[in-house]
Amino acid sequence: MARPKPWEVDDGLWAVIEPLLPAIERRTRHPGRKRHPNRLVFQGILFVLHTGIAWEHLPQELGFGSGMTCWRRLAEWTEAGVWPRLHEALLAKLHSANALDFSRAAVDGSHIRALKGGCKTGRSPVDRGRTGSKHHLITDATGIPLAATLTGGNRNDVTQLIPLLQAVPPVRGKHGRPRRRPDVVLADRGYDHDKYRRLVWDLGVKPLIARRGIEHGSGLGAQRWVVERAFAHLHWFRRLRIRWEIRDDIHEAFLSLACSIICWRRLTNLPSSQPALPWQPRSRDPA
Template identity: 60%
Template sequence: MSADLVPNDLWERIAQLLPARPVRRRRHPGQLPVSDRVALAGIVYVLRKGVAWRDVPAQIVGCSGVTAWRRLRDWTEAGIWRRLHEVLLTELRVNGGLDMDDCAVDGSHVRALKRGDHVGPSPVDRARPGSKHHAIVDRFSTPFAVSLTGGNRHDVTQLIPLLDAIPRIRGLRGRPRSRPKRLFADRGYDFDKYRRLLWKRGIKPQIARRGRAHGSGLGRTRWVVERTFAWLHQFKRLRTRYERRADLHQGLLELAASIICFRRLRRSFRNDQ
């Protein structure tokens, strides 16, 4: 089951990033700890199936949901998922699987069933508690950065933080790339202040204007971010927010973005053969 949830080539990349486990005592060592790969399989199982942590089938996955949750907590606090995402983006750039010139940005509402950080009244769900996923992607729908905010936060407030969250992607000769040349967005980002901020960063804003008739043509480029949200929400644990701790939900969001990059990387390998 672990190999099905965590393929060998994905595990090889993650294993290099995990912190070293403490040395066990030789005398009276106690119960052997669950291996990191099995615990990661438990995390991916919850991410994909959307089950509660207490409902993880230990006889199938190989560990309890409590053990998987604790590893998620420890690895999230250690920043493992963000580093994994950066590694996969670098590999994609080496293989020509990234387009660093044209990017699109948007947000998506999800309902939050528990209180906690980054939860607010959702304006699209009768003010029920909710959160927002924000993403900036390339024209292949590859997520460069993802973030979590309260459901009442305006999309445009996360524009600059998302740009700042894009890692310095290496892989080709020259300076690492960390910003696009053009950024596509819908009318929710139509603020002259943010257009000026984009121009200062050397990014050409391609943002639809409010009050103008539809048919600007930007939708032909901007739709890729909607596809990314469709891919992210195929992970059932992300469709509704259950985690009270915002950092743990953010960690699952980053892990899902990394898995999307990994799938794109596998596809590029198949196309090269």
Template identity: 60%
Template sequence: MPDDLVPDDLWERIAPLPPIRPPRRHRYPGRLPADDRAALRGIVYVLRKNVSRRDVPAERTGCGGVTAWRRLRDWTEAGVWPRLHEVLLAELRKAGPLDMDDAAIDGSHIRALKRGAHTGPSPVDRARPGSKHHLIVDRHGTPLAVTLTGGNRHDVTQLTPPLDAIPRIRGVHGRPRHRPGRLFADRGYDYDKYRRILRARGITPKIARRGVPHGSGLGKTRWVAERTFAWLHQFKRLRIRYEIRADLHLGLLQLTAGATAPAPREARRWLGR
């Protein structure tokens, strides 16, 4: 069975993370559960092809779409995807490419077709139901944290939650790193109250001012956040929210961000883009 949906290097990192299933009964074991790697193939297939779980081909993935959906639910509730992201960020920091001295933050609207939690009237889509992705990246565009809110939430109100979501990144001797040195943001975050909050955390704010001509030069650093959004939103499953449950959509987003973390260029190979 082809394993192109889940390469060996990705599976080696994910395999230790899912929770251990309870032991089966000995006398009447019933049908054996689907292999975890096969279930992950089904999850990635839905992410890549944007199909219903009923349309997942068992002959290619090794399990049915309903099984893949249940495994996505269980692993999301168990916190598998944030732990995967933390493992990959630690590997990056150990290897050297992770640069947290400078970070950029941004938000992006998406349409939510089935409503659900963390949706609201989108101000950029004629008040249709929508959600919003909030992303913080390092200097090279590596995702450090992603969060999900309703489409009507202002960017500046979500300045601190992504910072709080950055894991304590190990990989080198000394104290784990969990906050950037400087944070770049656009005019949507231009409030002195939040500049003071950043300085209290030891972060130097680099936020564009409203009411001044363009050309501040901050775009040379914060453009990587927009580029990472472009990579993530190549997947229609992320660009348009089909899941009613907000945690499942966030789980798919975290999985993609984690797969992008080892190196943004490798994300195309890992997720077939």
């Protein structure tokens, strides 16, 4: 049996995505050409995300529609807020399956080049002043991405510590109040600032941050490596290795979608003794 391509959307994932997409009413007068099916267009977006190919080079024989069709639909769904809700829905499914561990979280940042410039770019101090951006990521104790943000390449990682914690959505999937904050957050020496330690404590989270000037071997690396692995999984999507988008919201859409795909893969690889409960996101007004 042939192995499915990574951009092929199975029925389970599409059952989660389809209710989140905005409904577009077709005009009764002068309706024009019928819209390309959403599922095929979504696979075209995944194809670009996985391969890093330019939109105009999207192969027509795959049946995903033109590159401009996929780009327009991506912008349309981004404006409707589809990607954060998709990520939240998949986190809820993982939570209902007891696959999320909020006992601790890990944060880190990773630099990428931004060859076309745009918003949320800057002269990177680690890339000879070339224009770049940064991905900032927070994961649970097992490496599942909880939230990701985008900044300019000249931003210090520590400035995104609080925004990352605040960006974690309320994770449902179980009875009771949704879970939003981890018990502990782990970070490397780049986050060693007492001011931010106090701000983390104010959010009800315990900071475990390595201090400068102390020998390596504190033991945090044995628990922090999960965020490094999560970055490896994120940058396996070739469209995220280099930022080609001038519009920051489009690149953030790719970033959020990649986090969702990682969550879905973790969900489908759960052991049979740990099935995911049938949970569906609450209907919301896209506006």
